[in-house]
Every structure is written in C-alpha cells, then in structure tokens.
Amino acid sequence: MLYIGLMSGTSLDGVDAVLADVDSARSLKVLAHCCLDLPAELRAELLALNTPGDNELHRAALAANALSRLYAEAVARLLAQSGIAASEVRALGAHGQTVRHRPGEFDTCGYTLQLLNPALLAELCGIDVVADFRSRDVAAGGQGAPLVPAFHRAMFARSGKTVAVLNLGGIANLTVLTGDDTTLGFDCGPANVLLDHWCQQHTGRPYDDAGSWAAAGRVLPALLASMLNEPYFALPPPKSTGRDRFNPTWLTTHVGDQAGAQPQDVQATLAELTARTCADAVRRHAGAGRELLVCGGGARNDHLMRRIASLLPGCDVRPTDACALPASQVEAAAFAWLASAHCERRSGNLPSVTGAAGYRVLGALFPAG
C-alpha cells in the first residue's frame, strides 16, 4: 500500500514529504522524497502564531490554508517524481504545524494544536487525508508526543539489543528500543530551535551550517549551568515540549545574566546544551545501549554530532542513513506509517511513551471523494 507522509516540524524550515510503500509486515520503504521551503511570509506568520496575538483565529485559519496548499504542492511533486497516480495512494498522513502544545494543563486535559486544513488538502489532492494525529492521545491523558517511537520500533529494533534513536529537529526526542521489546521515548529538550534563532539573529543565516560557527566559539560554563537548571531536564518521562517553553524569551532570561558574552560563544554554549541534555538522556535511559542512531536535520550538524559522540564514549553514534532510512526522511516517513495504522484501525501511540490511558487509533479521516 502506498502512503504519503507530510511533516513540517518545530524548526519551521520547510515541509518534508515522502511517498512510501508500507507492507503487510508494517515495514516501510521510501520511494520518493522532497522538501519544500516555507515561504518567508508563511514562516513568519506561523512563528508569530506560536504566541498570543491579535485576531489569531482568523490568521490561524488562513495560515492553515496556505500550509495545506504547500502540502498539496509537495504531494504533486512526489507523484510527478515517481510516476505514481493519485488514485494509487491509499492516504496522506499530514501532521500540520504545531503552534501550541499544552497537554495535561489548564483543565487537566489541555490541548495540542497543529494548524492545517485537511479538508482543503483532500480537495486539492483527491486523496484521503489523515490528520490531527496528536489529539486523541492527549484526550486519553497522554502527552500526544512523541508519536514516532512505534515507527522507530518497526524500523530500527533488533532483538536482544538495545538501540537508541535520537531525532534532532527543532526539539530533540529520544526513543530507546530495548532487546526485550519495551519502548521508551520522550522529548529531551531543544535541539535546533534556539541554535537557529541565535544564528539568524547574529549572522542572518537560517542555521549554523555543519555547526562551524558554534565549533569556533567557547562554551560559557556559567551560562551552560544556568540553562541546565531548567526544571524540564530533570522531569521524568512521560514528557514533551516545544516552542511554548524553549523560545527566545527563555534564552534571553539566561543570556541576560552573562554580561559581555560574545554571540559565537553563546552559540557554542547552546550547542553544548543540546549535546549534554541528549547525551544525559541516552546515558540515563539506554544505559546498556551501545548504538545511537540520529535523524532529523541536526544529524547534518557535524559539531553537534561530534560533541554527542564525545560525551558517550563507547557508543556508536551515527545517522540513520546506515539503516536504510536517510536522517532527513524519518519524521515524514513516520506520518506515512501512522496514516497506514489509522487506515487499518491499528493504534499508533505507545502508552509507555506518552502516558496515555491506553492504545488508541490516531488521527481523523477526510475522505477524498
């Protein structure tokens, strides 16, 4: 069965899309991949919608329409690249853009909000759309995130061996696949979200290519200690986070104490924060594991990869590319896989990861015709 996964993550860098073949054994093979940048205006609006603002219901609805049109463009590209007809694709798994993530708060249920207009996407593509993957898990008392661990298990688990999978997107999330079939997973903290913000603000570039700017800076021990004091890092799983917590205000609160800090040194310290919190999470939760597979755009940050490897002596740290799924395709592939789970009425969440009361079929269906 062919499925398409569409993902636009916390980094707000663009839309990742894969066309994948999911077989009856639930393993997945990517047939085509494309990545579309978010137009600057849409990116700015989605970023602005992460915080309360004027007339935001109207603006959110229009941003959702614009993002749906971009998703449809990505679908058209995949179909053209592969020579596959829309009618051959069973469903699209469309994540949407998270603008708020507050599970378990306020009225105890809380909510998680991904902007998208799945009805428009179904209309534009003529393919069934599965969307809003996180809300059902939140309704069942879970974090609604991370949702990728079940897919990581299907793709990367090896019997009798502990394998850890680390996704370095805007936020870092870790999955631990133990050889005895248990799966752990949670968000570690910021991966690229603060690195990108600081780099953009001080160099004008959207991200620190290969981490070379950070690599030439000096880690500021007092700043690192101050950031590591963030209570989120010490919380036990289940836990998840996003821009609601790790945002420019959070960064300013910490950097504000560091009179005369050089921008490049702050970048080095932010990279160290990501490396330290991820390595600590691996050490604490995958103790015996000797293998760490890394995916997400952060796998291309050579400095970050070197720092994580050096904090985990004896652990084989490498991108998922070595396991037949390129680092840049894993998240989008997960949503193709979750769409297949929905269509077969299989659960997609893991209560051991999200803390939900039980297994649930994730997502809502918007039929093509």
Ligand SMILES: Nc1ncnc2c1ncn2[C@@H]1O[C@H](COP(=O)(O)OP(=O)(O)OP(=O)(O)O)[C@@H](O)[C@H]1O
């Ligand atoms: N060559 C590179 N060097 C350093 N960092 C890179 C490079 N290429 C990509 N990145 C980083 O990866 C980020 C994008 O990664 P990705 O798309 O996996 O994150 P995301 O959109 O937040 O996804 P998700 O929320 O699903 O994890 C960029 O914003 C940038 O920080």
Ligand SMILES: [Mg+2]
């Ligand atoms: Mg992305």
